[in-house]
Amino acid sequence: MIAETVCSAVAAAGLGIAAVTAYRKRYLSAARIAAYALVPLGLVMTGVVEWLADTAFSPTAWAGFGVLGAAWLLLASTRAVERRRGVGTRKERKEAARAGRTGPVAPAASAPSLGSGSRPAARPAAPQDDFSDIEAILKKHGI
Secondary structure (H helix, E strand, O other): OHHHHHHHHHHHHHHHHHHHHOOOHHHHHHHHHHHHHHHHHHHHHHHHHHHHHHHHHHHHHHHHHHHHHHHHHHHHHHHHHHHHOOOOOOHHHHHHHOOOOOOOOOOOOOOOOHHHHHHOOOOOOOOOOOOOOOHHHHHHOOO
């Protein structure tokens, strides 16, 4: 009952502010303020406020919110573990299932399973006793 009274008072105050704004020839702002002011009144008239008040003080409702939170935590943790293991995206898992693969590499594969987009072979680092690259930079800058 208190919530309905407060919402009605907020709506009346908002409509008063909208009337003052319209008096100042700011009709677009007045219409927007009136729209926001009518929302609490509409919630009271439809019974949403009463339902929320009943839900807020219901232990069963809070237990339900706890169950929903636990379900969300389970889903989030399984997704995190799945990403950490490197299982791949859902699309990659479906393609692997269609191809009959269960791991990151097909059983009879002799090449990497990543395909032709593999990295080029790493060059052995050649020791450079001369400082030709440094000299080129210095000459470029006129030093």
